Amino acid sequence: MGSNFRFLFFIIFSFFFRNVFSAPDLSGIWQLTRGIPNISERFYSQRELTKEGHRRIDIFNIFEDDLNPLCIPSGVGRLWDEPDTVWRVDQYEDRVEIHYEMFDVHRIIKLNQNGHPLEFTPSAKNLDDILMPTIGHSIGWYDGDTLIIETLGFTESIVSTEARGGGSLEVSVSDTGAVRSNKSMWVPQSEAMRSIERIYRDSDFMAVDILYFDPITMLAPQEVRYRYSPSSFNFSIYGCISEEVGH
Template sequence: MRFLIFTVLAVFPGLLLGSSELDGIWVLDGPGTESEILLTDRGERLRSDYDLLEDDPSLSCTPASVSRVWANPGSRVQIQQEEDRILISYELFDLRREIPIGDESVMSELPSTKNLEGVEFAEMGSSFASYEGDSLIIVSRNHAHGYIRTSRGIPQGSDTVTREVFEVNGDRLQITHTYEDTTLFEQPLVLEYFFNRLKNAEIELYNCTDPDYDWFLELNAIRED
């Protein structure tokens, strides 16, 4: 019996270490926090070239980055822990993220995120998950070019590595999200998000149909008049 327990832990390291409190549906509570953003020359060039009305991937129903999806106000997120993987369902763009549990060797080179139509999004990276005590850790690599902050054009790239730490306290979830990329940042960028648990709730279909910023242009036109 002792050998069986050790074997299960070796194959499914999160089975006994993970906190079941993480399972459920969550919604963002406020804008969260971010550390000082210090861009390299290359990062600053990418930021300066960014045009919100032309370059925001959301215009084509594409997630700009994992951080952009976490920070979307009002969108529900469902987290499910299974024996060998973590499943995260985002209402935004109907995204479904499937992350194997283990070390880096279990990480696929393919993106971990698809929408309900099976379209893969490399902007969300390739990920693997592990546990440290009751905290869930997700590490992601292999990112396509995208934007951590679409309002300001803060970029990510192929050298970007991220680490998400999930910590639950009752009905409160904190995610600490660290971005590292020496080609873009002088120092790691650390973001924090806070979520409240929703009870008796479900993930609804988003059914994205190429959003645009017509409302933004119309508002500016009114102000200019």
């Protein structure tokens, strides 16, 4: 009886050790890489939108429709695109938690789930426990040295209103002449969008590669790649104060 118990304990401990302690170390505080030769902080593939995707971009007014002034990211890409704040990953046996300094957003991603639930509950919230529906519902798993996150259950929005670089000179201009963003970089998201994030160490950097799939707004997947450097700043409270949209 005693030997059987010890054998069972050994099996359980071995399973725990293999599944928890073999996970890649993703610790650290990270920010977008800047000013390093031959290292690009972010890359966007050329967007290919459906007619519906173009229509949604045409009618989107960033000065009236953007949720960022309400301290809600336009989409998960908006969190990764933020150039002036940091983020970190906390790893546990059954989940990972990604903390973004921007808007004090906190994503809780359960590991090794048997698919998504039938009804989606957003996986992200802020310090006041306000859910972030534009970020969707996420599950994750490890594949070797990579954390993979699959997300469904998005709400209609823009993947990232911070997307910049490349494209035409089509911009969003307010009545006062203020320019907010390069509109040619925006990619709309529908409730049918699915994203796959791959997070892994790339030498001294942290890599985040994302594929967005949306049959309603995209003709082809949108690919985005980021490289982050260790930050010299401590993680702090953002303290976002909601503003009235349109002002």
